Amino acid sequence: MIANQSAEPPIEPRWLTVEMVLAIHDEQLALLGGPEGVRDLGLLESGLARPVNRHHYNPETTIFELAAAYGFGIVKNHPFIDGNKRTGLLALHGFLFLNGWRFDPDQVEEVQMILGLAAGDIEEDELARWVEGNSREA
Incomplete structure (x- = not known):
């Protein structure tokens, strides 16, 4: 958990930046191919603001x-x-890593989860439970 149980304020996570996610996106395209480019920077910023706002x-x-x-964002x-989908999944991995967690799911299950998320078959809370079940402190 991010928050502690004492009266002290909760610990602020290390957040991903737009630059970090753009680098993740560029790297995975270089490795796996696909057309380059941001369709809408505002949508990226909105997706990155989602966990911060939560x-x-x-x-x-x-x-x-x-x-x-x-x-999800x-x-x-x-x-x-x-x-x-690739960038969203790698951002999830990167955020956990930045905050001292290792995310190590089964690769087939990982693909199924991210495809299910994109298709609307997996909700954000279900994704969170799956992430928790496949994570451990680094």
């Missing part, structure tokens, strides 16, 4: 819920011409 409105939100919010907002 945390500020509810500091008890878990690190896994915040990671899922990154994945990028995949569902579709800010890139191509590579939205």
Whole structure:
């Protein structure tokens, strides 16, 4: 969990930046191919603001819920011409890593989850539970 149980304020997570996510996107396109480009920078910024807003409105939100919010925000907002699912998934991984967690799911299940998210078959809360079940402190 991000928040502690004491009277002290909750710990602020290390957030992803637009620049970080653009670098993730560029790298995965270089590795796996696809048309380059941002379709709508505002949609990317909105997707990246989703977990930040969740945390500020509810500091008890878990690190896994915040990671899922990154994945959901990028995949569902579709800010890139191509590579939205890949970028959303890698952003989820990167956020957990930045905050001291290792996310190590089964690769087949990982593909199924991200495709299900994109298709609307997986909800954000289900994604968060799956992320939690496949994460451990680094």
